[in-house]
Amino acid sequence: MSRRRDSVLREMGLAPLWKLRAPAIAIEATGTVGQVGASADPSGQADRAAAIAAMDWDELRASVAGCRACELCRARRQAVLGVGDLHPDWLFVGEGPGAEEDARGEPFVGQAGRLLDAMLAAIGLRRGEGVYIANAVKCRPPDNRTPSPDEIVACRPYLARQIELLAPRLIVALGRPAAQTLLDREVKIAALRGKRLDYRGTPLVVTYHPAYLLRNLNDKARAWEDLCFARAVQRGANPQASQ
Ligand code: URA
Numbered sequence: 490m491s492r493r494r495d496s497v498l499r500e501m502g503l504a505p506l507w508k509l510r511a512p513a514i515a516i517e518a519t520g521t522v523g524q525v526g527a528s529a530d531p532s533g534q535a536d537r538a539a540a541i542a543a544m545d546w547d548e549l550r551a552s553v554a555g556c557r558a559c560e561l562c563r564a565r566r567q568a569v570l571g572v573g574d575l576h577p578d579w580l581f582v583g584e585g586p587g588a589e590e591d592a593r594g595e596p597f598v599g600q601a602g603r604l605l606d607a608m609l610a611a612i613g614l615r616r617g618e619g620v621y622i623a624n625a626v627k628c629r630p631p632d633n634r635t636p637s638p639d640e641i642v643a644c645r646p647y648l649a650r651q652i653e654l655l656a657p658r659l660i661v662a663l664g665r666p667a668a669q670t671l672l673d674r675e676v677k678i679a680a681l682r683g684k685r686l687d688y689r690g691t692p693l694v695v696t697y698h699p700a701y702l703l704r705n706l707n708d709k710a711r712a713w714e715d716l717c718f719a720r721a722v723q724r725g726a727n728p729q730a731s732q
Contacts, residue, residue, distance in 0.1 A: 541646040542653070546575070549650055553627050559643040561628035561636070566591045568628050571651060573621035578723060579614060580657035581605070582648070582667040583624045584698060585636050591629035596622045601700040605663070608699065612716045621655055623648065625670040641670050652688070659723045660688050661716075664698025682715055685722050694719045 537558070544552060553568045562568075569586040572595045581597075589599035597605045597616075606616060614620050626636040626644040636644075648670065652660070662668040668676050671688045678695055686693040696715035697708050 538646040559640045565628040571623035577621040578619045578658045583663045584666045585626040586629040604699040660693045662695045668695045
């Protein structure tokens with residue numbers, strides 16, 4: 490199946506099956522990469538997550554830059570932590586760095602990034618001004634494939650700590666992998682659009698990924714509706730309870 494077709498099917502919720510309960514992977518502290526067997530100490534993951542949960546920004550930056558917790562470290566040029574206002578009203582979460590992001594060390598600087606900037610401008614936002622942009626995984630998946638569940642699980646403590654430090658007023662998940670990462674369950678974007686969801690007490694809304702919108706122009710109007718909804722949630726104008 491071509492990558493484009495695969496990605497459209499993914500957005501339609503037809504593939505692949507989502508399994509977040511992935512096998513444990515070897516952790517950074519071991520300096521190795523790969524899956525650990527059933528006999529490995531299962532508390533290693535919890536220890537790693539606890540260590541990350543206590544990090545400040547400098548520690549987090551250094552840890553992400555040197556992370557070898559999953560296979561993605563092998564092909565990356567650099568890990569891409571995120572960019573923007575460290576006390577943001579808005580946090581946008583994408584899937585993972587692409588080639589340009591891997592080269593430049595900043596999320597959403599390629600074609601999808603230019604569309605994201607236009608989407609931000611449409612609701613009066615600019616990257617860096619009350620806005621932070623991050624990804625579900627910090628290293629580029631080879632050939633821009635979707636990050637695997639293992640890779641997302643390995644990177645999730647970083648995203649969780651990032652969100653804790655940022656304390657945004659609203660999170661916007663861009664596309665299905667980001668939404669699934671934040672909600673920790675299998676989802677379909679179409680089913681969650683227009684809903685005020687919750688990430689650990691912070692309002693969360695979902696919309697389509699800009700790269701998907703570049704291929705599916707008809708859904709741009711829906712993304713516009715989603716951003717207007719997000720702005721209403723941000724302003725406290727939407728009375729709908731968290732789901
Ligand atoms: N797509 C993403 O999900 N993130 C980026 O940083 C770039 C493209």
